[in-house]
Amino acid sequence: MISTGKLSDLFVEVADTLVADFDVVDFLHNLTRHAAAVSGAGAVGLLLTDQRGNLEFMAASNATGELLELWQLQSEEGPCLDCFRTREPVINADLTNAESRWPVFAPKAVAAGYQSVHAFPMRLRDEVIGALNLFGSSDTLFEPEDVRVVQALADVATIAILQERSLARAELLTEQLQGALNSRVVIEQAKGAVATIAGVSVDEAFELLRKQARSTHQRLVDVAHSVLSGSNAEYKIGV
Amino acid sequence: MCRAAVDGLGLSGAVVSLMVASESGSVGSEAIAASWGVGAEAVEELQFSLGEGPSRDAFILSRPVLEPDLEKSIGRWPGYAPAALGAGIGSVFAFPLLVGAMRLGVLSLYDAVARTLSEGELADSLALNEFATRYVLDHPLGGEGGEGGDASVLDELEFRDEIYQAQGMVMVALNVSLAEALARMRAHAFVTEQNLTALAADIIYGRAWLLAATEDE
Numbered sequence: 281m282i283s284t285g286k287l288s289d290l291f292v293e294v295a296d297t298l299v300a301d302f303d304v305v306d307f308l309h310n311l312t313r314h315a316a317a318v319s320g321a322g323a324v325g326l327l328l329t330d331q332r333g334n335l336e337f338m339a340a341s342n343a344t345g346e347l348l349e350l351w352q353l354q355s356e357e358g359p360c361l362d363c364f365r366t367r368e369p370v371i372n373a374d375l376t377n378a379e380s381r382w383p384v385f386a387p388k389a390v391a392a393g394y395q396s397v398h399a400f401p402m403r404l405r406d407e408v409i410g411a412l413n414l415f416g417s418s419d420t421l422f423e424p425e426d427v428r429v430v431q432a433l434a435d436v437a438t439i440a441i442l443q444e445r446s447l448a449r450a451e452l453l454t455e456q457l458q459g460a461l462n463s464r465v466v467i468e469q470a471k472g473a474v475a476t477i478a479g480v481s482v483d484e485a486f487e488l489l490r491k492q493a494r495s496t497h498q499r500l501v502d503v504a505h506s507v508l509s510g511s512n513a514e515y516k517i518g519v
Numbered sequence: 520m521c522r523a524a525v526d527g528l529g530l531s532g533a534v535v536s537l538m539v540a541s542e543s544g545s546v547g548s549e550a551i552a553a554s555w556g557v558g559a560e561a562v563e564e565l566q567f568s569l570g571e572g573p574s575r576d577a578f579i580l581s582r583p584v585l586e587p588d589l590e591k592s593i594g595r596w597p598g599y600a601p602a603a604l605g606a607g608i609g610s611v612f613a614f615p616l617l618v619g620a621m622r623l624g625v626l627s628l629y630d631a632v633a634r635t636l637s638e639g640e641l642a643d644s645l646a647l648n649e650f651a652t653r654y655v656l657d658h659p660l661g662g663e664g665g666e667g668g669d670a671s672v673l674d675e676l677e678f679r680d681e682i683y684q685a686q687g688m689v690m691v692a693l694n695v696s697l698a699e700a701l702a703r704m705r706a707h708a709f710v711t712e713q714n715l716t717a718l719a720a721d722i723i724y725g726r727a728w729l730l731a732a733t734e735d736e
Contacts (some may be wrong), residue, residue: 451587456582462619468684472686476687482684505620507685508697
């Protein structure tokens with residue numbers, strides 16, 4: 281099930297990223313894309329806690345992944361929410377047979393073309409700070425060793441958010457988590473600004489922002505901030 | 520609200536400071552909008568004069584800055600920490616009032632002793648943080664901003680990606696700040712009796728344009 285070739289690519293990128301001053305939003309976005317490639321899942325999404333008992337959307341491998349997460353948040357049911365509440369993974373759940381468990385969400389996910397789902401908790405000590413969600417076809421089933429690998433990916437996401445090895449202060453989690461959630465919003469605002477500046481769609485604007493971040497070795501969120509503070513005149517984004 | 524924070528969380532003080540970013544992204548100007556608790560305002564003002572401290576850091580970093588024990592932060596704030604300790608403060612929890620890159624100020628909670636926030640207290644603080652952000656959005660200083668103070672519009676401030684994206688678009692198209700862009704969107708939604716998310720989608724897909732700046736000037 282797990283593609284070992286793709287897995288080694290992933291670990292090289294993770295190692296490269298985690299040692300540098302990296303962008304957590306961009307990193308989690310890439311992580312969901314890698315998780316999809318490695319596991320064969322068609323869509324992967326990631327939700328984070330707002331520390332007030334709710335989950336918020338953070339990253340997805342594609343637009344469908346985002347939609348599947350938003351549907352769960354909207355209907356207040358689904359594998360990610362179960363995983364967050366119970367602190368246990370949801371593995372190999374059959375969406376075509378889950379109407380009693382998720383009456384609103386399951387039919388929508390099936391209609392979107394998915395039959396199986398898995399959700400892995402992002403654990404930190406005795407807390408769960410979010411969940412990683414993978415959607416696939418009827419044959420995207422995980423063996424125990426696959427489960428360990430995907431759980432490791434969820435753990436990498438947790439480490440990325442903390443960005444520091446020292447977990448001595450509980451306050452650090454709040455600072456990093458709230459900062460990450462807000463960074464995502466900054467990037468959405470910048471997508472709109474760049475779309476208007478360059479006359480492109482918001483999706484194209486996102487690619488332009490990422491390209492800009494890569495070519496100038498800046499964090500995505502820093503590029504987004506400079507676009508929004510109007511100090512990006514020299515960037516000529518979009519051409 | 521500051522009083523509710525102090526009473527509800529068993530703290531010694533709470534202050535809401537409004538801040539404006541400078542060109543470099545640091546704090547350009549700042550003013551205290553509300554406070555409760557003996558000496559809270561004076562401690563907050565220390566940061567204005569010293570140019571360092573948790574509120575300023577929360578604003579600059581766009582994330583909470585939580586210091587459960589000021590004794591341990593003398594290295595971080597060599598001027599501020601000893602002065603705040605001298606003024607009888609043991610812990611500080613600073614939460615920025617912001618939505619993405621739209622930064623409005625900071626809610627700072629103070630206690631006389633070194634202490635942490637429990638899980639429940641943290642959730643309450645984050646709820647107060649959001650409330651203060653919405654309140655400041657609805658009551659901008661200097662009369663700038665929209666008319667969308669109506670409760671139904673306020674409920675609609677369930678921020679979604681479309682709203683953030685449209686906010687960025689309006690900012691560029693009308694050459695205004697993000698806060699002003701949101702105020703214009705809310706005013707437009709209010710006047711046209713449409714919800715903000717629907718308006719945002721119309722803006723993104725080019726079906727709606729907010730009137731140029733002359734409209735409100």
